Amino acid sequence: MIAFVLQRVLQAVAVMLTVALVAFSLFRFVGDPVINMVGQDTPEEERIRIREQLALDKPVVVQYFRFVQQIVTGNFGTSLRTGIPIGQLMAERLPATLELAIAGGIFALAIGMPMGVYTGLYPRSGLSRTFLSISLIGVSLPTFLIGILLILLFSVVLGWLPSFGRGDVVHLGFWSTGLLTASGWQSIIMPAITLGMFQLALIMRLVRAEMLEVLRTDYIKFARARGLSNRAIHFGHALRNTLIPVITIVGLQLGALIAFSIITESVFQWPGMGLLFLQAVQFADIPVMAIYLVLIGFLFVLINLVVDLLYYVVDPRLRVDVSAARGG
Amino acid sequence: MATDRSNVPLLEVSNLRVEFATRRGPLVAIDDISFSIAPGEVLGVVGESGAGKSLTGTAIIGLLEPPGGITAGEIRLAGRRIDNLPHDEMRKIRGKEIGAIFQDPLTSLNPLYRVSEQLIETIRTHLPMDASQARARALTLLQEVGIPGAAERLDHYPHQFSGGMRQRVVIALALAAEPKLIVADEPTTALDVSIQAQIISLLKRLCREHGTAVMLITHDMGVIAETADRVAVMYAGRIAEIGPVQDVVKRPLHPYTTGLMGAIPAIGHDVHALTQIDGSMPRLDSIPRGCAFNPRCTKVFDRCRVERPDPIPQGRTAVACWLYDGAGR
Ligand SMILES: Nc1ncnc2c1ncn2[C@@H]1O[C@H](COP(=O)(O)OP(=O)(O)OP(=O)(O)O)[C@@H](O)[C@H]1O
Numbered sequence: 148m149i150a151f152v153l154q155r156v157l158q159a160v161a162v163m164l165t166v167a168l169v170a171f172s173l174f175r176f177v178g179d180p181v182i183n184m185v186g187q188d189t190p191e192e193e194r195i196r197i198r199e200q201l202a203l204d205k206p207v208v209v210q211y212f213r214f215v216q217q218i219v220t221g222n223f224g225t226s227l228r229t230g231i232p233i234g235q236l237m238a239e240r241l242p243a244t245l246e247l248a249i250a251g252g253i254f255a256l257a258i259g260m261p262m263g264v265y266t267g268l269y270p271r272s273g274l275s276r277t278f279l280s281i282s283l284i285g286v287s288l289p290t291f292l293i294g295i296l297l298i299l300l301f302s303v304v305l306g307w308l309p310s311f312g313r314g315d316v317v318h319l320g321f322w323s324t325g326l327l328t329a330s331g332w333q334s335i336i337m338p339a340i341t342l343g344m345f346q347l348a349l350i351m352r353l354v355r356a357e358m359l360e361v362l363r364t365d366y367i368k369f370a371r372a373r374g375l376s377n378r379a380i381h382f383g384h385a386l387r388n389t390l391i392p393v394i395t396i397v398g399l400q401l402g403a404l405i406a407f408s409i410i411t412e413s414v415f416q417w418p419g420m421g422l423l424f425l426q427a428v429q430f431a432d433i434p435v436m437a438i439y440l441v442l443i444g445f446l447f448v449l450i451n452l453v454v455d456l457l458y459y460v461v462d463p464r465l466r467v468d469v470s471a472a473r474g475g
Numbered sequence: 476m477a478t479d480r481s482n483v484p485l486l487e488v489s490n491l492r493v494e495f496a497t498r499r500g501p502l503v504a505i506d507d508i509s510f511s512i513a514p515g516e517v518l519g520v521v522g523e524s525g526a527g528k529s530l531t532g533t534a535i536i537g538l539l540e541p542p543g544g545i546t547a548g549e550i551r552l553a554g555r556r557i558d559n560l561p562h563d564e565m566r567k568i569r570g571k572e573i574g575a576i577f578q579d580p581l582t583s584l585n586p587l588y589r590v591s592e593q594l595i596e597t598i599r600t601h602l603p604m605d606a607s608q609a610r611a612r613a614l615t616l617l618q619e620v621g622i623p624g625a626a627e628r629l630d631h632y633p634h635q636f637s638g639g640m641r642q643r644v645v646i647a648l649a650l651a652a653e654p655k656l657i658v659a660d661e662p663t664t665a666l667d668v669s670i671q672a673q674i675i676s677l678l679k680r681l682c683r684e685h686g687t688a689v690m691l692i693t694h695d696m697g698v699i700a701e702t703a704d705r706v707a708v709m710y711a712g713r714i715a716e717i718g719p720v721q722d723v724v725k726r727p728l729h730p731y732t733t734g735l736m737g738a739i740p741a742i743g744h745d746v747h748a749l750t751q752i753d754g755s756m757p758r759l760d761s762i763p764r765g766c767a768f769n770p771r772c773t774k775v776f777d778r779c780r781v782e783r784p785d786p787i788p789q790g791r792t793a794v795a796c797w798l799y800d801g802a803g804r
């Protein structure tokens with residue numbers, strides 16, 4: 148167990164270093180960062196001073212490690228556009244994105260799982276076919292289109308839900324939440340559905356496929372032969388065995404939800420990190436873009452790590468138990 | 476409904492027919508077979524791969540799955556017809572009155588549940604016991620099937636047991652509610668040769684002690700010779716010959732059985748290796764007219780190619796072969 152965790156953590160560190168390298172190379176691609184910072188007209192001596200101050204005259208490797216070191220110590224630099232420390236910017240935006248991603252994930256899971264189980268248990272029923280067709284739409288419709296259609300229907304035509312923003316937020320220490328106000332709840336519904344739609348279809352199809360697969364196994368046949376009730380077989384034996392791959396995908400998809408919330412955030416003007424990133428791209432605000440990349444990478448890696456550890460909870464075969472040597 | 480007549484066989488299969496619906500019409504996999512099993516009796520079922528042995532067992536426990544299904548005949552358990560029961564009624568019979576053991580113990584147990592959980596849920600599904608009574612029974616069962624250190628191993632997961640031990644757990648599960656009949660479909664084929672004999676003798680001993688009848692499906696004539704009271708030889712979805720094991724083994728009547736019995740292998744040997752019959756069993760969609768065995772039979776004559784032979788009684792044996800029509804008796 149300890150060896151396993153250690154190995155995973157080392158892998159995670161390696162991945163993060165790679166992500167940091169990509170983020171770091173952003174700075175190189177976009178011309179002279181000093182000119183970007185201070186503009187063309189600054190005198191040469193001034194530029195050299197800044198260059199030395201930022202260690203830009205040192206070898207690339209040294210610069211890279213300085214970059215990593217800064218990030219690790221929480222010094223994320225400042226935004227070129229606004230001059231605000233990036234750490235502060237991200238801290239403001241992170242709760243919005245995470246709340247949106249989690250709401251989208253819960254929406255996808257809460258609807259997708261039961262639909263998947265149902266279509267797996269009754270593959271021939273008419274309702275199952277309907278679900279499958281709907282899921283095909285969910286997979287193939289582009290996110291922004293779903294968002295725009297929702298806005299059109301619920302904001303423009305019906306006027307039930309706000310078309311943009313996050314509603315009123317409540318600050319709880321460093322965390323700002325929209326989930327404690329009515330307008331916050333109203334605001335998150337459509338973005339969460341938009342963001343979760345693809346994942347919903349994905350989870351449904353995955354659960355269905357796994358369910359069909361598991362129902363064909365010998366242990367399900369044996370469970371039937373033992374006379375267990377359908378409920379025990381379907382929701383105990385079968386569902387539990389489908390959970391392993393589902394956890395993997397859902398976990399990975401949570402990362403994807405965070406990363407791909409960019410589109411949803413821009414459609415709904417959701418004040419999250421994705422929107423921040425888009426603004427940063429428009430202004431070539433490299434430090435913000437770089438830190439965004441690193442942060443997203445970090446969330447991905449963190450989620451993967453948690454998923455791996457969750458396996459242990461679900462699958463006893465992975466819990467290596469020294470005391471239980473195999474009998475003859 | 477008649478139940479307690481002492482001469483009623485425990486299991487009575489009559490004129491059973493199992494078909495698969497296919498796009499090109501029904502495919503007959505079990506064609507009009509009849510046999511019975513007395514209380515406490517061990518009926519061996521042998522035959523080449525694809526003869527319909529598993530399908531017969533599956534039909535009895537009511538687990539045929541579409542497109543397969545029973546299209547004719549009936550199955551009676553202690554006089555009560557069970558082939559047309561509603562799903563939930565049949566569920567109550569499975570495990571309670573008919574237990575089942577399948578080929579592969581490695582995959583018969585749910586990997587995510589402790590052995591104790593699987594035993595207890597089975598016990599409590601069928602017997603009116605509370606959790607602690609069921610647990611006590613689970614422990615007794617594990618001890619009965621000879622799992623060393625049963626008390627400690629009760630809460631282990633299946634992957635913590637070896638193949639042989641897992642099959643013992645499977646046997647414990649099949650016996651959990653004291654069924655009157657166990658359908659054992661090649662219970663040792665997937666096991667190490669060295670363990671096969673142990674498992675068979677365990678099964679035999681337990682069933683004798685509990686008075687449980689067994690339908691023992693196997694490829695292994697050696698197992699049949701040592702374990703079964705009677706044996707049914709299946710060929711292409713029909714019963715070629717059925718009778719007391721000594722008779723069938725020592726004096727096989729059907730030309731197919733004669734071929735099979737060319738030599739009785741020691742336990743653990745596969746009958747295939749010793750089969751000296753030329754050719755192979757026909758596929759379901761190309762079973763010849765008349766006797767299904769006629770293309771391979773050394774004694775074939777004209778009638779065999781036209782008329783299908785039904786089982787003809789020969790002493791305690793019944794044999795589906797025209798050679799015995801009018802003969803004997
Ligand atoms: N789902 C199915 N669809 C069509 N045919 C099937 C299906 N399942 C089984 N069969 C056919 O039914 C016949 C009998 O199969 P069965 O599994 O009972 O054979 P068996 O005697 O148990 O063979 P083995 O010794 O290999 O286990 C075979 O010819 C098989 O091809």
Ligand code: SF4
Pocket residue numbers: 729730731766767768769770772773774775776779784795796797798
């Ligand atoms: S009926 Fe004819 S073909 Fe069939 S086994 Fe007997 S002799 Fe052979």
Ligand SMILES: [Mg+2]
Pocket residue numbers: 528529530660
């Ligand atoms: Mg079989």
